[in-house]
Amino acid sequence: MDPVLRRGVARFTLSAARPIEPCHIVVHHGAVRDLPSLLDRYVAAPRYLVVADDTVAGLHGKQVVSVLRDSGHVASLLTFPPGETNKTATVWLGLVERIAALAPGRDAALLALGGGVTGDMAGFAAATYARGISFVQIPTTLLAMVDAAIGGKTAIDLAAGKNLAGCFHQPRLVLVDAAFLDSLPEHGLRDGLAEAVKHGAIADAAYLQDLEESAPAIFQREPAALHRLITGSIAVKTGIVQRDPMESGERALLNFGHTVSHGIELATGYAVPHGAAVAMGMVAEATAGELAGVTAAHTADRLRQTLATFGLPHSLPPGVDRDRVLAATRADKKARRGRVRYALIRAVGQAARTDDGSWTHPLSDDTVARALARMA
Amino acid sequence: MDPVLRRGVARFTLSAARPIEPCHIVVHHGAVRDLPSLLDRYVAAPRYLVVADDTVAGLHGKQVVSVLRDSGHVASLLTFPPGETNKTATVWLGLVERIAALAPGRDAALLALGGGVTGDMAGFAAATYARGISFVQIPTTLLAMVDAAIGGKTAIDLAAGKNLAGCFHQPRLVLVDAAFLDSLPEHGLRDGLAEAVKHGAIADAAYLQDLEESAPAIFQREPAALHRLITGSIAVKTGIVQRDPMESGERALLNFGHTVSHGIELATGYAVPHGAAVAMGMVAEATAGELAGVTAAHTADRLRQTLATFGLPHSLPPGVDRDRVLAATRADKKARRGRVRYALIRAVGQAARTDDGSWTHPLSDDTVARALARMA
Numbered sequence: 001m002d003p004v005l006r007r008g009v010a011r012f013t014l015s016a017a018r019p020i021e022p023c024h025i026v027v028h029h030g031a032v033r034d035l036p037s038l039l040d041r042y043v044a045a046p047r048y049l050v051v052a053d054d055t056v057a058g059l060h061g062k063q064v065v066s067v068l069r070d071s072g073h074v075a076s077l078l079t080f081p082p083g084e085t086n087k088t089a090t091v092w093l094g095l096v097e098r099i100a101a102l103a104p105g106r107d108a109a110l111l112a113l114g115g116g117v118t119g120d121m122a123g124f125a126a127a128t129y130a131r132g133i134s135f136v137q138i139p140t141t142l143l144a145m146v147d148a149a150i151g152g153k154t155a156i157d158l159a160a161g162k163n164l165a166g167c168f169h170q171p172r173l174v175l176v177d178a179a180f181l182d183s184l185p186e187h188g189l190r191d192g193l194a195e196a197v198k199h200g201a202i203a204d205a206a207y208l209q210d211l212e213e214s215a216p217a218i219f220q221r222e223p224a225a226l227h228r229l230i231t232g233s234i235a236v237k238t239g240i241v242q243r244d245p246m247e248s249g250e251r252a253l254l255n256f257g258h259t260v261s262h263g264i265e266l267a268t269g270y271a272v273p274h275g276a277a278v279a280m281g282m283v284a285e286a287t288a289g290e291l292a293g294v295t296a297a298h299t300a301d302r303l304r305q306t307l308a309t310f311g312l313p314h315s316l317p318p319g320v321d322r323d324r325v326l327a328a329t330r331a332d333k334k335a336r337r338g339r340v341r342y343a344l345i346r347a348v349g350q351a352a353r354t355d356d357g358s359w360t361h362p363l364s365d366d367t368v369a370r371a372l373a374r375m376a
Numbered sequence: 377m378d379p380v381l382r383r384g385v386a387r388f389t390l391s392a393a394r395p396i397e398p399c400h401i402v403v404h405h406g407a408v409r410d411l412p413s414l415l416d417r418y419v420a421a422p423r424y425l426v427v428a429d430d431t432v433a434g435l436h437g438k439q440v441v442s443v444l445r446d447s448g449h450v451a452s453l454l455t456f457p458p459g460e461t462n463k464t465a466t467v468w469l470g471l472v473e474r475i476a477a478l479a480p481g482r483d484a485a486l487l488a489l490g491g492g493v494t495g496d497m498a499g500f501a502a503a504t505y506a507r508g509i510s511f512v513q514i515p516t517t518l519l520a521m522v523d524a525a526i527g528g529k530t531a532i533d534l535a536a537g538k539n540l541a542g543c544f545h546q547p548r549l550v551l552v553d554a555a556f557l558d559s560l561p562e563h564g565l566r567d568g569l570a571e572a573v574k575h576g577a578i579a580d581a582a583y584l585q586d587l588e589e590s591a592p593a594i595f596q597r598e599p600a601a602l603h604r605l606i607t608g609s610i611a612v613k614t615g616i617v618q619r620d621p622m623e624s625g626e627r628a629l630l631n632f633g634h635t636v637s638h639g640i641e642l643a644t645g646y647a648v649p650h651g652a653a654v655a656m657g658m659v660a661e662a663t664a665g666e667l668a669g670v671t672a673a674h675t676a677d678r679l680r681q682t683l684a685t686f687g688l689p690h691s692l693p694p695g696v697d698r699d700r701v702l703a704a705t706r707a708d709k710k711a712r713r714g715r716v717r718y719a720l721i722r723a724v725g726q727a728a729r730t731d732d733g734s735w736t737h738p739l740s741d742d743t744v745a746r747a748l749a750r751m752a
Contacts, residue, residue, distance in 0.1 A: 003402070003410035010607045012401040012614045016528065016546060016621030018394045025388040026379070034379035093465045093534075100536035103706075128504075128541045131529065131623075152392065153507065158469075160476035165504045167543060170392060231386045238388045245392030247507075330479075 023170045025150065025238065027231055029223045031177040032064065032138070036071035042173045043134050045109035048075040049099060051122035052113040053082035056140055059183060064113055064138065076102065080121075084270065087117045087157045089165065095125045109134035109172070115141035115188075116148035120166070123154030127169030135171045140180040142192025143275070146199070146233035149174050151241040151254075162262065168246060176234075178226040186219065186311075191275035193218070193310045194257075196229055198282060199236040201303060202253050205349025207232040208306060215309045252359045253351050256343040257282030259329050260368070264316075267324035272317070279312035280375065288363055288371035289344040289352065296347040303348065315375045322372045326365055340365075399546045401526065401614065403607055405599045407553040408440065408514070412447035418549045419510050421485035424451040425475060427498035428489040429458035432516055435559060440489055440514065452478065456497075460646065463493045463533045465541070471501045485510035485548070491517035492524035496542070499530030503545035511547045516556040518568025519650070522575070522609035525550050527617040527630075538638065544622060552610070554602040562595065562687075567651035569594070569686045570633075572605055574658060575612040577679060578629050581725025583608040584682060591685045628735045629727050632719040633658030635705050636744070640692075643700035648693070655688035656751065664739055664747035665720040665728065672723040679724065691751045698748045702741055716741075 003009065024042050028034070039048070048068055052061040057079045068075035078098055080091050099110075110133055112122035119137050126135035137149035155166030181189070193211075200208025210228060211218075217225035237254065244251040261281030264272055272280075286303055289295030304314040316322070329340050341360035346352040354361055379385065400418050404410070415424070424444055428437040433455045444451035454474055456467050475486075486509055488498035495513050502511035513525035531542030557565070569587075576584025586604060587594075593601035613630065620627040637657030640648055648656075662679055665671030680690040692698070705716050717736035722728040730737055 003404070003407070003413050006404065006410075008404060008603070009407075010403040010603070010610075012403075012610055014399040014401065014527075014546065014614050014618055015396050016399070016618060017396045018544075018622060019624070020391050020393045023390040023392070025390065027386040027388075028379070028382065028384060031379070031385075034382075037379050089465065089469045096541050097534055097536060100534050100540045103536070128543060130540060131531065131542045131544055151390075155507065158473055158476050160473060160479070164476045164506060165472050166507045167504060168394075168507055170390065227384070227386070234386075234388055238390050242390055242392060246394060248395070 021170065021172060023172060023174065025174040025176065025234060027176040027227065027234065029178050031175050032067065035067055035175060036073060038173055038175060043109050043136060045107055045134055046074065047104045047108040048073055048111055049104060049108060050075055050077045050111045050113055051095065051118060052079055053118055054079050055082045056114040060140060061113060084117055087121050089156055092121055092124055092156050096129045099125065099129050106130045106133060109136060111136040111138055113138045113140065115144045119144055119149050120155045123169055124156055124166050127154050127167035132169060135169055137171045137174040139176060141184055142181055142189050143195060145176050145230050146192050147195040147237065150234055150237045152245065176230060178223060178230060181221055181226060187273060189219065190310060190312055191273060194275035194278040194312055196233045197306055198256055198278065199233045201282060201345055201348055202256050202351050203236045203349060204232065208348060212306050212309050250359050253343045256345060257285050259340065259342055260284040260325065263325040263328035264320060266328035267321055276313050279307045279314060280316060283314045284371050284375055285342055285344060287374055288368050291367050291370055292363055294344050294352050294361055299345065299347055316372065322369065325372060326369055329368065397546065397548060399548060399550065401550040401552065401610060403552040403603065403610065405554050407551050408443065411443055411551060412449060414549055414551060419485050419512060421483055421510055422450065423480045423484040424449055424487055425480060425484060426451055426453045426487045426489055427471065427494060428455055429494055430455050431458045432490040436516060437489060460493055463497050465532055468497055468500055468532050472505045475501065475505050482506045482509060485512060487512040487514055489514045489516065491520045495520055495525050496531045499545055500532055500542050503530050503543035508545060511545055513547045513550040515552060517560055518557055518565050519571060521552045521606050522568050523571040523613065526610055526613045528621065552606060554599060554606060557597055557602060563649060565595065566686060566688055567649060570651035570654040570688055572609045573682055574632055574654065575609045577658060577721055577724055578632050578727050579612045579725065580608065584724060588682050588685050625735050629719045632721060633661050635716065635718055636660040636701065639701040639704035640696060642704035643697055652689050655683045655690060656692060659690045660747050660751055661718055661720060663750055664744050667743050667746055668739055670720050670728050670737055675721065675723055692748065698745065701748060702745055705744065
């Protein structure tokens with residue numbers, strides 16, 4: 001007999017909608033000087049906790065705290081050692097313990113000032129301290145501006161893999177100030193450019209074309225070129241996240257190139273920079289898509305050309321063990337019922353869905369192995 | 377000039393609603409035998425991870441895993457050492473690392489089998505592994521059945537205090553089987569009864585009356601009395617959580633008695649059992665409410681009478697340092713702009729709101745100190 005209809009069974013249903021708290025993204029060269037008024041408008045916390053790694057704290061942290069204090073806000077600076085190797089549970093715990101010791105109240109807000117590591121880990125602290133406090137992203141790298149700071153993903157790395165623990169926690173405000181990029185080295189720009197190319201590849205061929213033509217201006221940090229680069233990427237990403245915030249469908253598209261890139265990073269012990277790994281991953285997944293008949297011919301070649309414009313790699317370095325890359329893809333979070341699934345494109349600027357409407361495609365290990373072999 | 381209207385400022389707004397995934401609560405004596413069909417109906421995961429402490433694993437864990445495997449489900453049992461002292465970041469991390477090592481996929485579901493500690497910590501693991509997987513609560517204590525397992529709060533303790541890190545993560549299914557209570561010692565029943573009295577005190581005088589009259593039957597574990605006890609409490613709690621899932625208003629009511637009880641627990645190093653602390657806390661906060669003119673006269677006396685029926689304390693033991701209790705209340709998560717706020721009742725069965733509609737009331741340290749002095 002149906003268990004919930006049996007005599008003596010009491011049944012309750014709790015359908016608790018979370019209130020929608022919009023995430024406001026403001027992009028402007030020099031926007032940091034507007035931080036106090038933007039916080040007053042969108043966050044209005046009685047206390048602000050600025051989190052930065054030691055390097056960014058030295059470059060920008062004191063300035064940001066001063067801007068806040070000079071405008072009458074209560075602000076503290078919390079720092080941690082820089083680098084992806086510190087995106088750990090231990091460092092996260094140290095952060096929340098220090099926040100808890102300050103007892104800032106549940107209406108405090110946390111500001112992440114830095115790159116993707118800072119945003120991910122400080123975001124996880126904001127998501128978990130007192131079951132979630134308000135969160136603001138102030139990205140200082142191009143990667144964080146066009147990708148990591150947008151969309152509400154927070155995470156720390158586990159021994160078993162990157163980003164395996166985390167939460168969805170939307171920032172109330174993302175303040176994007178390209179002036180921070182003046183101090184970013186060229187390889188830092190490339191990490192962000194790989195994600196910008198991805199946004200063009202999955203959704204906007206005209207944007208990809210503009211990116212390619214603007215390459216010299218971008219490397220010269222011309223504000224107008226950076227503004228088009230950043231806003232074009234954010235437009236693609238916010239559109240997708242708006243339609244699928246929890247990655248139950250379309251958002252998986254943003255993983256284009258990333259299943260293989262995570263495999264490359266794991267197989268090389270993270271010796272390959274993230275942007276380079278994503279670049280290789282996109283070429284590999286476009287090639288695999290061509291082999292599977294999903295992706296139009298010459299799509300991988302078209303991506304190779306764009307990536308080359310930015311000095312991003314499009315073949316596998318000799319030292320990369322392809323079998324290890326393939327093995328590492330199997331631990332991907334997109335795996336469903338044991339099968340690794342890939343976000344693929346139909347052509348540059350156009351996502352590929354399966355016939356039954358899925359945003360990810362099951363690819364056999366053999367297909368991916370052949371794609372990797374072509375890139376050697 | 378308004379920063380978002382300035383020329384050259386690009387602005388995006390992301391209003392990402394989370395899908396509402398209803399939490400189904402099924403209360404039935406012997407419901408565990410229906411677990412497979414309830415999971416198929418409400419969760420439908422390809423893989424189930426059952427988390428229990430070593431004690432509960434020995435009593436019930438293998439049975440639950442067998443029920444699942446015998447019905448063709450994939451199930452694993454993960455255990456951790458019992459007790460509130462293990463509700464830590466270290467034990468949580470060990471749990472998510474073990475889950476990650478199993479690489480169960482993002483569509484796996486985690487089942488918390490046990491009391492409040494297990495539900496809180498396993499729930500935090502479910503909320504954070506792969507940014508959140510499906511979660512099921514199978515409470516085995518009365519406290520968890522009437523309170524901890526209902527409402528989606530998950531947490532671990534920090535050095536700075538209890539439950540200071542956590543998430544809101546609603547279970548898809550809460551399976552409440554009072555047959556588990558047959559092996560629960562009487563002091564375990566009392567911990568749950570204190571919360572049941574709280575639910576009556578804040579919202580349902582008739583329920584409180586029934587509780588009091590049913591005391592002998594409850595202690596004899598008569599199924600009909602336990603069913604009324606459990607469903608009455610769940611009705612109060614789900615009603616409140618439904619209206620305010622994220623504790624931005626009405627949900628604070630569920631903290632009636634808990635600001636002082638947390639203070640008592642902190643001041644005594646958790647030597648006082650949770651139910652006893654909540655009982656004392658309710659009397660203290662009702663008395664403070666009377667002193668502040670918010671709570672009707674004799675309300676605290678009425679609560680004392682009910683608590684006595686269940687063998688719950690209603691005065692402070694001589695060893696409790698009242699100054700330390702008071703100091704500890706100041707770290708309460710409900711503090712706003714530095715002032716400690718209390719959930720209060722107007723009379724038994726009726727919550728008290730402030731004139732401006734708030735669900736919590738600021739009370740001076742002096743008022744609380746006088747209430748504590750009356751209880752010595």
